[in-house]
Amino acid sequence: MALEIRKATIKNALLLVREIKRGIRDQAPGGQQFTPLAQITIDSKGSSKALIDTGFLINSITQKIMSDSAFVGLLKTSVYKDGESVANIGAIMEYGCTINHPSGAVIVIPPRPFLHPTMVKYQDEVLQNYRDALLAILK
Numbered sequence: 001m002a003l004e005i006r007k008a009t010i011k012n013a014l015l016l017v018r019e020i021k022r023g024i025r026d027q028a029p030g031g032q033q034f035t036p037l038a039q040i041t042i043d044s045k046g047s048s049k050a051l052i053d054t055g056f057l058i059n060s061i062t063q064k065i066m067s068d069s070a071f072v073g074l075l076k077t078s079v080y081k082d083g084e085s086v087a088n089i090g091a092i093m094e095y096g097c098t099i100n101h102p103s104g105a106v107i108v109i110p111p112r113p114f115l116h117p118t119m120v121k122y123q124d125e126v127l128q129n130y131r132d133a134l135l136a137i138l139k
Helices: 002-026 039-045 056-060 086-095 116-121 123-138
Strands: 061-065 070-074 097-100 106-109
Touching: 002 056, 002 061, 002 070, 002 116, 002 123, 056 061, 056 086, 070 086, 116 123
Parallel strands: none
Antiparallel strands: 061 070, 097 106
16 A cells, blocks of 8 residues: 555656756746846846756755655755755745845845745646555555
8 A cells, every 4th residue: 555655656756846847947837937037137147047047956956755755845955055055045936035235225036936836736636646546555
């Protein structure tokens, strides 16, 4: 019994990781377009793609299978070269934030959710994978 559920859990985790990354590359996780970057940001980074700069954030999206569950997202232990937590940056991207810069400037980073919209979009498929696993057990 546990083996079928574990297989479904792994299948679902891999599905979500793949689709979260695809959503970032397509700039529309779960089918929801990102808020466009500000022109000053585009000029600074040389690209109009949100959440893609060095590729470290997108490459840090992962899954971790535990005994009876799975984690999908950004691990707290993943950090940029400067020591900044990738999970913290991911939270800022997912929910947005306002930064009061010491110069007096106010920087508003709008939410660009990449985790939640993907999970919502694929929740029916995830549930179906578990249903199929349970049916396989009952056969």
